[in-house]
Amino acid sequence: MRYIVTTTIFLLIFHLSKGQEKTDNDPKLTELVMSMSQRSIVMPGYLTNLKALIAQQAYKFWKTGNVEPYVSHLNVYTALYEANKYLGYDSIRNRAYNQVGFHSNRVTSVVFGEDPNYYYSSSADGRVLKWDLSQPTGIPETVYESDKIIQSIEMSRDGKVLMAIFYQEGLALISTDKDIKGDISVIEDPIPVQTATFLPGERKYLSVTKSGELLLKGFDSKSDTVGKTALKVNQLKVDENDGTVYAGTEQGVLEAWQKPYDVKESPIEDIMKNWREQSYFGYELGTFSINCLDMSPNGEILAIGRDRGDVILWDVKKKELRRIIYGHQSTVTDIQFNPIGDLLLTTSRDGTARIWDLNDSRRLPIILDDHKAWVFTGSFDPSGKQVITGGGDDYIRTWPVDPSFFAKRICELVSRNMTQDEWKEFVGINIPYQSSCE
Incomplete structure (x- = not known):
């Protein structure tokens, strides 16, 4: 640094x-x-x-x-x-102590599973790797391999199923628990998607197809069309308190779909005309693409990362802007609250990850800038004491949050x-x- x-x-x-x-x-x-x-x-x-x-x-x-x-x-x-x-x-090997290892292409996602001692990473090289947090330089286990570019991965709420979303293609469900492999009949869903997410409390997932259709699917491969959106959706995030699904879009609109996701088609011209009033299609937050979303642990704040390089903190209950965080010099690529909700991790194409103190806006963020390219992903470990990041330099790095380490x-x-x-x-x-x- x-x-x-x-x-x-x-x-x-x-x-x-x-x-x-x-x-x-x-x-x-x-x-x-x-x-x-x-x-x-x-x-x-x-x-x-x-x-x-x-x-x-x-x-x-x-x-x-x-x-x-x-x-x-x-x-x-x-x-x-x-x-x-x-x-x-x-x-x-020209490696610092916190360089865990690397993929053969850019690292696109890092997520934790059921066991807090292990995490998973995905890459444009088509692989999903499992890493032991206690052995940073150990050899990872390959849990999935494909010839497709993996855009991102997401873990189910019970930590037993990984979803790998392919770039401009379909998705795959990957069991991380041998006891439930027989429960998953869908290994690869070939329908090209923009993005997808697991639903809480159900063995189902919601996907947005390339044409904008919202498909509700079970692990048994049965599906229902529950709506359609005219906007390009970059990421979905579910409010586990009431089941609302938030969609961050390329047009800068935050869409909000209420359970059971009965979403009518939402023409762009109607959104731009009526954005001040809450409706099924949400809120216009500007013209900058919304790339990533995360919900605070208490369910009160939705963090929104944008192409502008800023982060919007959206009050879910009041349905209004609470705060804007400025600092990144380029697109925010990933965002996550720590388990307590007092810190926020952001990653960016400016080559940095940053840890923000949400209790005191005057405190400068911790800046993690040792990746040699864009930083695409970041995650707190389940204890909140450590951060894992992955970047365009193909490396994964670990960072303690507390300087006493x-x-x-x-x-x-x-x-x-x-x-x-x-x-x-x-x-x-x-x-x-x-x-x-x-």
Whole structure:
């Protein structure tokens, strides 16, 4: 990561926040934490131990001192990550510690199943792989293989069936539990679809065909046509509280289909004419394509990622805009709440994934930018302590959410502390010397 927040930005935010609320933050210590973090970030990788110790000491000051909270956490996380990247770096395979492995083409989706210790990834190479979270560099199991490009995968609510959606083709149902294989007669559904999703509490799925028909299908291959849409649908998301299906469309309209999905045809001209009133066809949120959706754990907020690079937080009950999150420089490709609902993960074609604090809009996001191409997918693990991302560089990466993981790893791998001379240079003479790692 090369994201550096300058002292000028800090001073601006510090003075703004100081004018809004009383604070006992120590501006000198805050500036020291940011300065040390930045010096660690720019230090070359071959000075591995010193790079790590400076980042570690900045983290200790940040944790124990009265440090301004809205900027410095990003610098601290970045410095700790950069230091950890070079600790145990595999120079032969040019692999950092958090590079799990790779497909032979871009990684399109990452999802968790019934067992929280395993997750699945899909790729344009036509394969679905199963990974052991506890063995990041282990060899994955191939659970499905096809000559088709897999656009995305989705896991059923019980975690026992994977759906692989093919690009401009049909879809496949893949059992992840040997005990239910006999219950699935549909292995591949050849009807070309735009997208599809499982329905909660039922062994059924809803698909949108290329012509816009909404098909309700069971695992026994029986299907019913329940409606039609004139819009290009990029993703579906089900509200498990009332069964409403939300559709993010290329035209920038959020469609809302009520259970039992009795959807009449929705001409584009009618949507644009009547968008201010709620109806079966939903809401116009602008002309930017809606690419991804996720529902908050409490069912109150729908997160909407757009081509514009922003995220709309939509109040489901009030049916109104709650907040817009800006930051990405290109299309938002994937979006997910953590299990508690206080953090939001976004991925983007700008080459980054970002973790946003939803409780405090002033707190800068954590920026994960080590993929060498577009980032297509991201997921929190079931505990919410770790993030998995996949990108156009064919790699899968893991990222701890809490920077204390990085700090602990540094002290496990670095066998010394700063020298007195290093302390004077990077910390200063006015702060008494202490061990960075006890």
